[in-house]
Amino acid sequence: MPSFESFYQEYPCSYNSPLTCDRPFQTAQQIKGAKFCLECGFPATLPQQAEIKGNQGTYQIASFVGVRGLGRLYSGIQLKDKQPVIIKEYLLPNRSFNESETQKRKETFKQVGGVSLADSRIQNFRLVETKEAITDEKGERCYLITKGVEASQTLGKYLIEKGAMTSIEVREVLNQGLQTLQFLHTQKLRFPSNQTQLGITHGNINLDSTLIKVENNQKFSIYFCDLAIWENLFLPPIIAQPAPARPEQDLESLGLVAFSLWAGRTTNLSSNQPLNPRDNQQWPDSDSHLKQFIYRLIGLETRFDSAEAARQALLKLPKEDQGKSSARSPASQEIEKRFPIRLILLLILALLLLGGGIWYWLWSKKTDSSNQYIQWSKLVRNFSEVPNVPSGQFTYTGEKDSTWSYILTQPVDNNHLGDLLTRPKSDATATFNYESVLSSNIDNPIKSIEEVQTSKKDFAITSLVDNITDKLAKKPVAYDGLLVFVAFNKRDSNLASALGGEISLEQLRQIYTGKITNWQQISPKLPNLTLIPLAPTEPEAISKFQEIVLKNAPQDEALFKANVTKLDTTKTQNQIRSETLKGRTPGIISFGIINKTWTQCTGYPLAIVDGNKSAIQPLFQRRDRRSINPSDDLCQHDDYYVDVTTFQSYPLGYPIFVVYPKDSSRLPGGSTFAQMLTTRQGQCLLSKVGLVALQPMPDDINSYACKSVP
Secondary structure, three states, X not given: OOOHHHOOOOXXXXXXXXXXXXXXXXXXXXXXXXXEOOOOOOEOOOOOOXXXXXXXXXXXXXXXXXXXXXXXXXXXXXOOOOEEEEEEEEEOOOOOOOHHHXXXXXXXXXXXXXXXXXXXXXXXXXXXXXXXXXXXXXXXXXXXXXXXXXXXXXXXXXXXXXXXXXXXXXXXXXXXXXXXXXXXXXXXXXXXXXXXXXXXXXXOOXXXXXEEEEOOOOOEEEEEOOOHHHHHHHOOOOOOOOOOOOHHHHHHHHHHHHHHHHHOOOEOOOXXXXXXXXXXXXXXXXXXXXXXXXXXXXXXXXXXXXXXXXXXXXXXXXXXXXXXXXXXXXXXXXXXXXXXHHHXXXXXXXXXXXXXXXXXXXXXXXXXXXXOOHHHXXXXXXXXXXXXXXXXXXXXXXXXXXXXXXXXXXEEOXXXXXHHHHOOOOOOOEEEEEOOEOOOOOOOOOHHHHHHHOOOXXXXXXXXXXXXXXXXXXXXXXXXXXXXXXEXXXXXXXXXXXXXXXXXXXXXXXXXXXXXXXXXXXXXXXXOOEOEEEEOOOHHHHHHHHHHOOOOOHHHHHHHHHHOEEOOHHHHHHHHHHHHHOOOOOOEEEEEEHHHHOOOOOEEEOEEEOOXXXXXXXXXXXXXXXXXXXXXXXXXXXHEEEOXXXXXXXXXXXXXXXXXXXXXXXXXXXHHHXXXXXXXXXXXXXXXXXXXXXXXXXXXXXXXXXXXXO
């Protein structure tokens, strides 16, 4: 498939990729009922609770999931029976498709969107089950309603998170994939138009059109989706429509998927070009029989006649270790006989020592890996296991524009965090209601603490605890922090690259007190450009910035107020986008809380240098397990994450506390709520809405969105 950057060129997206850009989603979040991106006019994402009416029922949007192939994904439910569904939204934007093209493709989509067995049998052949294809008759959208494959992800995301598969795992992917292709190529299938056909080619097999569902015992199932017969309908007219695929092309595509999974990447590490299966150095050397089999699949050696023939050959392949020991020639056997016994014994001894060393190294690494999750393993599993929950209604508080006030409004697990935490333990009568307060002095936002001290509220959640009295207790429940960002445009040279992706606390102090006013004062390599320091509007964020960067120095705080404009983080990002679209390099630098700054690609979050220490970048690229750099594509949000261990030493990070009275005569609502937030379930929920967990969580927990701790 062509790059997304060659699609929808009629829309002036600053990242040349309207489908994967985050701006259409941000527009839908900010403006109720918005139908188009504020920046370029591309169709905005669908809002929560939006309903789509089809012939088989009405479906309701729960949340936006992301982009797969040529469409946007949403989780949802069928209203009639409340069954979960996945809704794939395809777009026919009017600047890219004329009226005639749009109508023709809609009609075709209704006829071919989904396949089933012609004889109406229900059989799991690992093709994602389609419910119906729906078109918006007056609009630019079409929808494919499918049954969700629980706890699944694309092979592309699996590869990023888990790395290379073993040869045994690759064989299983091939086994299941060939079994499904055998079914697709030979069975009599029915389309929504009731037309039947003997066999169909997939035509679009790749890492993103193949889902993997991993079971608890590490077994997995592979599912195909996004068949070319309907997916290609939504290629913009400027992209040449591919010729109809042939069965052997499905085999070749499956072989290339297997090659990438086995190699553990899709590009050549040295050239950053797509992997070339003709380059022998790109292949693992652990299973020569599997390599030869994939060669045949992709056509580098004699092709298989069919998916069935390929699968039979796969099942007959010698096992990996058999292949290594069965290819000795008579000459090598003769040499073996004449080899001196003493040298053989020495060789065996050397191998034993080497093997012991390798075993010790692997064991110690495994021990180190296990040790980092000791804290996690000690946590109570979920809310329902928290003991001694008191009965009653508890009212707690926080500053009106604080991080906590914001994250309670964020969607998580088809709900909002605030709703989930109102009654976290369903079998208990305790309810926790949040009421924010606004400090009269925004430079000293401590109203929430005062509400607890005067018994007006049961407890508070805040990061500002320096001046609490000894009558109050505090318990950390997560980390928050500030990210400092500058304009980022992946197409052109930018400030992030010129800065080397980092900035120091001292440079920030001088910038925000007006002592540095031009970027060239930091380095002659930077452009001769006026420096525009901005700050967010959250008093809590500003207070932490003044504490950490300005050291609460009164003179510096006064200069900060005199030199710095406060602007909502989203508006700052919009201003950067606007400048970029006009072809100008914005001289803006700003900062904001993690939740509002890390899942966007307008500003690049800089690593922070504290004195003589090394720069710390808490955002990591998922695939290579390394900190991000300015060459990374930040629009691919699921490709990076906050590394918990690194964040614990990040200079602009700080804990968020539950603050509650020590008075034993008052019900322990605050301490109980803190207990719940520090369960595995609580830590998972807080991680999903942009806070950082108190301890590292195992990858399998993160990968499947904490499904194992409901």
